Amino acid sequence: MAAIVEIGQQQDQGNLRQRWSHYFVLAYAAVSIIVAVNLRISVLNETLPYSDVETGIRARYPVGWLIETGEDYVFQVRNVGRIGYKTSIQVSIRPVSLNTTTRNLLDALSLSRAQTLTAYRVLAIEDGLRIANDIPATRMRYVFVDVSPDATLQRIPIVVEAFDVIAIQEGQAIIMSFLADATTFEQERPAFERFINETDF
Amino acid sequence: MRQTFRSLSCALLFLLSFGAASSLGAQDAQPTPSISTSELDIDLIRQATVFVIQASRFEESLNITCFGSGTLVSRDGLVLTNAHHVVSGASCPGDVIIIALSVDPNAPPIPRYRAEIVQSNLGLDLALLRINREYDGRLIPTDSLALPFVTVADSSSVQLDDTITLVGFPGIGNDSVRDQSGTVVTFISEPGAGNQAWMKASVNIPASMTGGGAYNREGELVGIPTTAPVNPDLPGASCVTLQDTNRDGFINDSDICVPVGGLISTIRPSQFATPLLRAAQLGIRIDTPNDGSEQMNAASGSPTFSRLFFSPSVNEAGMPAQVIRSLPPGSNSLYLFFDYANMSPETVYEIRVTTDGVPNATFSLTPVRWSGGSRGLWYVGTSGQPIPNGAYEFTIVANGIPAETARLNVGEGIDTNPQFSDIIFGISDSEGNVSGNGYILPVGNTASAVYIYRQMQPEVPWAQLWYYEGVEIARTEQPWTDGTSGAKTITIQDAEGLLPGQYRLELYIDGRLGATADFTLAGAPQGALPQVFTTARFVRADTPTSALTAPPSNNFPTGEESIFFAFDWQNLSPGTPWTVRWLVDDLLFSEITAPWNRSPSGNGYVIGISNPSGLPDGTYSVEISLGALRLSRTEARVGIGQLPIDPFAQSDGVRLRGRILDVQTSQGIEGVSFILINELFSVADFLGRYDQSMVTALAITDREGRFEIDRPLSFETPYSVLIVADGYLPIQADGFTLDPEDLPIDLTIYLSRG
Structure with missing residues (x-):
């Protein structure tokens, strides 16, 4: 025959010192979490300075991103630790004439990229942006498929989403490009926003 | 951040070591089986060997028109191959060149790129391609390629009996790259190419390996196996129909027939490719005036051959020393001379040799493209090679059809008949002394020839015949009145002046051609030399x-x-x-x-x-x-008058590759960065700046975790390494060196999540 056994509530009432100890541990843990989160954020957002005397560009790029200079751009930084497509920020300068418009530059960029980038397609062009020092800028959003040039390895092509921010200042066009895997583009985008905010021309 | 990074990785530092059969990892260190200790890095050679397809556009698709093998000779995608299967012509009318690579050395090649012709020489049958587009036709940015490649060596260092390895694709795209070793059995001479116009190998390889590579024991490219198929439209051709190229639903005679050749044992030495390669690497284009030279060089009828004869040697001007009908035993040089006409760079010619009726592969020349002009005097021969006794028969074959045959006996004893030899030309002075450079004389009223005579007998009839541009202009026939042996001078003169152009002298003894040579009159006299x-x-x-x-x-x-x-x-x-x-x-x-x-x-x-x-x-x-x-x-x-140094011009050094795996799953990790820092910096230096200028090479792993450094690494250089991937503990190490004995280095590296 079944029996019911009732267990009564036990109240463990520690002394005052024990209670304060518990409160202290909880508070300590909370503070530690906050400090750790802040530390993580600061580590993730840690940047290194970059300056180019010739072009007058000063910027800060994330630690852990590989910086390089090239003939086609002033500099480029890549998140080499990222698995998959290496999120990149590229800054380049093009000479312009008095008659050159931003749209002319965008068209030239598109024509050039259409020759080299697989499945290149412009998604949108937005005018009316303002970047550092309240400089007016235009943003062009586009996609393409990144195909590894290394033919001996088996690498699957990656859909890359990107945008250019173009500003014309003092007879030259400054083009800042942000390129990331299309699946994580929005997650990665804040890095570029910070980069733009910390860049002076 | 930097300190954290160091502390996380320090436990793994000691596990990172380089050397033969080394592996990297946080866990098991496993030796890799694919390490070769041979100097011949056959793995690199296989990777650098490509399958070349020429295709033509039809509606919206491509039809295969020709195919062959090729070899990558620079990291930015220069491919050395034959000209006959890439340059558009009657045999191969396509205009698109596809490059297929050996992604897996044990599997058929995979089409990956398109290429353009940057240099070519139809006669030498060499072409240099540059990979410039993706397979889908998109342009590839300059310098973005980093492909495995081989070093082109000086082929003049190759000796008889040297071991060579022939590499190429043996089938029509269905086979993996094949290598076959043999020895050099003879060298074949032709005008303008010295004694090494061709090398002959002891092995025969399939015709589709034409354009591939012949390698010495050091793994350097010393030649290009070459054979040229005959134009499918000609009677002597053989070809295969692969596709329904006209889209009529049938594969039949109305479809494109892709020309195929026979077996190859002939190799074009790499020294002929070096100028093409140099011009392509320098990006130099030569603009010659369009003055109709090509039209003059074009053939206007079927190839013809005449005046076949043999000579035991050739002088520096490419002229026969004498004309012979037999060779004594123990001879080691022999040349077949003939006049030719109506030849073009698209003509496929061949020399078939039999000894006592048995085909002699050593002295035969497999079908190759013609490298001379449209008409003139030509020779094919060999020197420094013992010629066995026997009755030799040399047959010239043009476009698959036998044309003329000449015969010679070797081993008959020393010829005791009267002989003429060694004709040279010059200008006679008032005392009868002949001076000049031998074969190019200034335009004037006279031209003299000096020749050697031996074993002559009094009253033996002899004749001298002079030709100008193929037309006889002077002849004397008389009995011999000079001594038994010595040197004799004869002269042709014209009071109105000899015209500039090509001349020929033939000397006959008793109605038999004894010696002959050509010379040119050109320029104004500057002493005995032409200006x-x-x-x-x-x-x-x-x-x-x-x-x-x-x-x-x-x-x-x-x-x-x-x-x-x-x-x-x-x-x-x-x-x-x-x-x-x-x-x-x-x-x-x-x-x-x-x-x-x-x-x-x-x-x-x-x-x-x-x-x-x-x-x-x-x-x-x-x-x-x-x-x-x-x-x-x-x-x-x-500029400064000296070529810049290209740090990537040589493929010598250690090739580094490997696989990066997840320590828990043993699966490859895609997208891991393997950063090789140059010897001037440590990992700590690099972490402070993350600057590309500190990086020797950056490799990214593929879907199976495989990576390969895209350039050869220097021996004995202390590199530093950093391996990073989000979600994994990084690995870093300073000061490791690479041993020249360990080629290639294949690493297995394990990363731990963290």
């Missing part, structure tokens, strides 16, 4: 026309996009073969021989060289020659 090309100079100008009046200059600034070379000429008959050679820092990068196609005398022949990116700094030279005689050399400096 043909004058006022040769470099000039700076915008166009060839303005170059005619521009002042000469021997110094040009760095980055000059084009420079011109101009000269005047006198007494040079149209049709006379002349050669212009371009060198930079005394390295040949272009040699063009063509029939002269201007008036006999004139001013302002202009040739330009250009590079849209700027001509590389260097000392440029132009040499103009008639036959083997150099008549002019002019030099000019661009």
